[in-house]
Amino acid sequence: MNKPVPNDGTVGKALQVLDLVASLGRPVRFTELLRLSDFPKASLYRFLQTLTNQGMLSYDPKNQSYAPGLRLVRLAHSAWRQSSLAPVASPYLDALAKEVGEAVHLAQLDHGHVLFVDKRKGTGNFDTLAAAGKVAPSYCTGVGKAILAFMPAAPRNLALQQQAFLKYTPATHDTIGGLENELRSVRQEGIAFDREEHETGIISIAAPILIDQKTVVGALSIATSTSRHKLSDLKAYRSVLLTTANQIANAASTWQFPTQN
């Protein structure tokens, strides 16, 4: 009668709670969570207990609030090293950032959203997790469109359904049709642009990372602000961007884990 989301069992529900806490981005108290979720009081309470003493959440007794726990940071380290392109791509990002002197982003798709897995700052050094883990919509970012454009139709349509199509700026696509048109041209040119679609004043040029020229596994972008560059300036990076994306693709496809015989 009521299976609105096909949860997988207790674990699924617990993770739902975890997500909720994480999504709020600040410590939350029990009552607030109770309002936001639709778990009964006792159940929610038990989930929080369990998650907390598993280290997935941390609890501050002083102001009785929950926040995501450090165990997640530990786990994410493995995830980042194994399941993301970041470790393989790292040297190429270094080189690209050095060459162009602008911010460089590496992203992958996760549940229809863009997940940044690494970046290089425009000027100098990088912060690891500061950028890694950040999410953004895919319909209005360079990397997002680059990935969407090169996905097989079936998963792409699924991903398109998940887009919120909020109009962040005047330039943001707010219809699925408009986006699909652009994706077609992205597919032809092999490059996507962010024309201040997510944040006013921020533009980027992005290329998909294609393994065997076919399977898209992520995207790479050079981003800057309109105060430093015009969109037309970015087009000059097309070639170096495509080259780097290709290098990363090669490195990624070559680098297989020793599957322990």
Place this chain on the structure above:
Amino acid sequence: MNKPVPNDGTVGKALQVLDLVASLGRPVRFTELLRLSDFPKASLYRFLQTLTNQGMLSYDPKNQSYAPGLRLVRLAHSAWRQSSLAPVASPYLDALAKEVGEAVHLAQLDHGHVLFVDKRKGTGNFDTLAAAGKVAPSYCTGVGKAILAFMPAAPRNLALQQQAFLKYTPATHDTIGGLENELRSVRQEGIAFDREEHETGIISIAAPILIDQKTVVGALSIATSTSRHKLSDLKAYRSVLLTTANQIANAASTWQFPTQN
């Protein structure tokens, strides 16, 4: 009769599986996990299913292997921002790294282990193995000892129980007594050293981050290699290290989250 580890229910078990996969640091196949865990085949299988379609694990159908999933990276981002010292400490790390030109590490204690939450590279491109999310033993690292020394007795003893006391190098403490002796002197001097106890050739000087001169919330270290510096050289950093640790402590205690009205 058999509750060797007081698991919290299904969620606990699932997380145990997640940890197992993460700890291996490479994609693993079903059978290997079956050997390593002591779950019955069908149960393990279901856990993997659940975790996978929750995005906590990723599954590679090609070689039938499991790895930690990207959802963790997403979740960890919130955890890192909210529950770690990293965001507040960031500018101070920048300044310190710039001033001393050596690798700087910021760490916190998690279940008795040192968890690195941020770092800055030294000028020399010696990439110490530590990145955000990386864990290390606390009994043989500068940051670990700095934290342990300043913890209240009760949790410290608990943490000490959790130490493996593996003898990584000739200098590693391998008895709880030896470590306790050193912690006493660390407490007096306000500073801890790593004298090649974890990795041969790597030394560090570390200071605890103490809120209100009392509660230790993490530690800060300057690390280098014996090929560049002697231990005595590091002592010169004592003062700047303590100052920075203090600044971070102040920033951390001041910065309270808006607890929502």
Place this chain on the structure above:
DNA sequence: AACTGATTTCCATTATTTGGAACCAATTTA
């Protein structure tokens, strides 16, 4: 085609989760 080892599914039994309601503690209101 038969064999082998790994992976996946089945299903009756069992153990765990569930959630309404009672309870407790601290703070606010009368």
Place this chain on the structure above:
DNA sequence: TAAATTGGTTCCAAATAATGGAAATCAGTT
């Protein structure tokens, strides 16, 4: 000072979901 309100925690019988032995399926080999 007492009563009421709010926020958090515990109980326990009923409902549900997890369990795991065994059997079926699948992918390589010989």
